[in-house]
Amino acid sequence: MAAGKEIRTQIKSIKNTQKITRAMEMVAASKMRKAQDRMAASRPYAQKIRAVMHHLAQAHPEYRHPYLQERPVQRVGYIIVSTDRGLCGGLNANLFRQLLRNLREHDANNNAIELCTIGRKATSFFKRFSATLRAQTAELGDAPRLDDLIGTVKVMLDAYDAGEIDRLYLASNDFVNTMTQRPTIEQLLPIAAPEKDEDLKHHWDYLYEPDSKQVLDGLLMRYIESLVYQGVVENIACEQAARMVAMKSASDNAGNLIDELQLAYNKARQAAITQELSEIVSGAAAV
């Protein structure tokens, strides 16, 4: 019965693993719900600031902000949002794969690439990549706060202001539903001007206090920050959803494995008993 004992210990260890994956699945499910709430809570701000931007596009400010102006592209910047931990299926891998495709295109066009990573996975992945890593943030936890991101975003905005990058993208996962997360790469800067409404076209402008440059600076900076913040919050919801699904399939696989091993164990046990019986019977017959 040596084989039997071996199988039994194997079953036990798989059962232990299954317990862990099942617990992780449940934790991820409850965290996902909270992350989704947080995602919904951050939406009004983004909507409102977008509405203000829309109004602004109808107005006729005398000052044209550099964030709204296209310029020839020589260097591009990416803000990459990833998770801190693994065990969340192909979430990060899918994003990185799409990103690499984009980066290679820029490479082919001889555009220099500057990166800024949020989350430990992106940092360790893009460290090996032949691009400059400008800034990095990790360990934001389940409830990231805007303050944690301000510095990271500012580095890239400063680079844009200084003309060190001509375009800025945000790469993160879009939460479609629990089963689907879509990697997306979105252009942050220059801000694509919203379409003009025909009925609002008559000439008007805001009063700016203290002046249009300072007000626009503040507004556009907050706009970019809110987009990045939303990307981060959404990515956390994606992470939890992906982890839940991955852990569920791991638990299921463990169950299948246990069933198979149990069958093998039973067969081995039966074979051993049969063998013993036949030995006894033949022994008795010989006497």
Add this chain to the structure above:
Amino acid sequence: MAMTLHVDIVSAEREIYSGAAEMVFAPAEMGEVGIAPRHTPLLTRLKPGEVRVREPGGNEQVFFVSGGMLEIQPHVVTVLADTAMRAKDIDEASAIAAKERAERALADKTSDLDYAHAQAELAESVARLRSLEKLRKNQGRG
């Protein structure tokens, strides 16, 4: 019926207030502003202070904001409140911290990379051991 304004107060992390008001007072950068319906469009920054909303019933709601942006359209007032204390030097300091983290991550070739490397090696040697064991078992039986 008295004219009212629609007021939205939002911060990046959540919605704070949304509703009708007769009058809104906000701490704009150039001094406190009182906003009645049909105010001219205005865009300004806010100082830390309180935003007071006088509701149609006459009672007043007070919200503290630590800064932000204020947009006024004739019938809509939007307060984009900051959740964080913003000051040029605070922002600068966190930007420098983010840069330093990036430099440290680049310099720190040992931790993550080696760990991943070691893990891959471990997985490979475990697989090799397992196949060796299997081979030995089969030979033992044969």
